[in-house]
Amino acid sequence: MNYIFDVDGTLWDTTEIVAIAWNDAVEDAGLGEELGRFIKADMLKKEFGKPMDVIIDDLFPGQTQDKKDEIMLRVKIREQEYVSGCTEDLSYPGVVDTIKKLAEDNGLYIVSNCQEGYIPLVTDKLGITEYIKDQECFGTTGLLKADNIRLVLERNGISAEDAVYIGDTKGDYDSALEAGVGFIYAAYGFGDPVPVPGYEGRKIDSFTELNA
Secondary structure, X not given: OEEEEOXXXXXXXXXXXXXXXXXXHXXXXXXXXXXXXXXXXXXXXXXXXXXXXXXXXXXXOOOOXXXXXHHHHHHHXXXXXXXXXXXXXXXXXXXXXXXXXXXXXXXEEEEEOOOOOHHHXXXXXXXXXXXXXXXXXXHHHOOOHHHHHHHHHHHOOOOHHHEEEEEOOHXXXXXXXXXXXXXXXXXXXXXXXXXXXXXXXXXXXXXXXXXX
């Protein structure tokens, strides 16, 4: 089987440290006095999984496009800086060992709506780079998640029937359906207990259940 992973809310949770980075980026953009340090981890959990420009629109609806673009640039810089410098283990329990075990008999990939450079940062921090065969993200291609899933499948000669996407939000579920791949819901992540009402697909309450 070929497993394609989401990142935030599936492999790890960086929202506490990233909230600090975002608030510092707001101050860098000269909006600290106007907006204050209003961004909280729980707020980001509701936004992560969306492309960065959508998150910026959601969090800064009253700003001009030029100011939103500036905030986005400063957020990217601060986020990379703070996450790369973090010494805490931000991964969910058992992620690294499970990845290593799965890689023995399966193809492992990552597709996210994150910014360019974020996935290599994740795999480097977790020490799993050698186990991930390919990766793709919105920040690199400008494509949404379903299209990036298809892109990874095409590049690696994988049929949709032989792939499953693991994610923690309704958006992940919708993307998997659109791409025609299977789906496993990470119920421990940032989303609701189920991605959609009446969901009867596979659901895991711990990443380690992928080895079950």
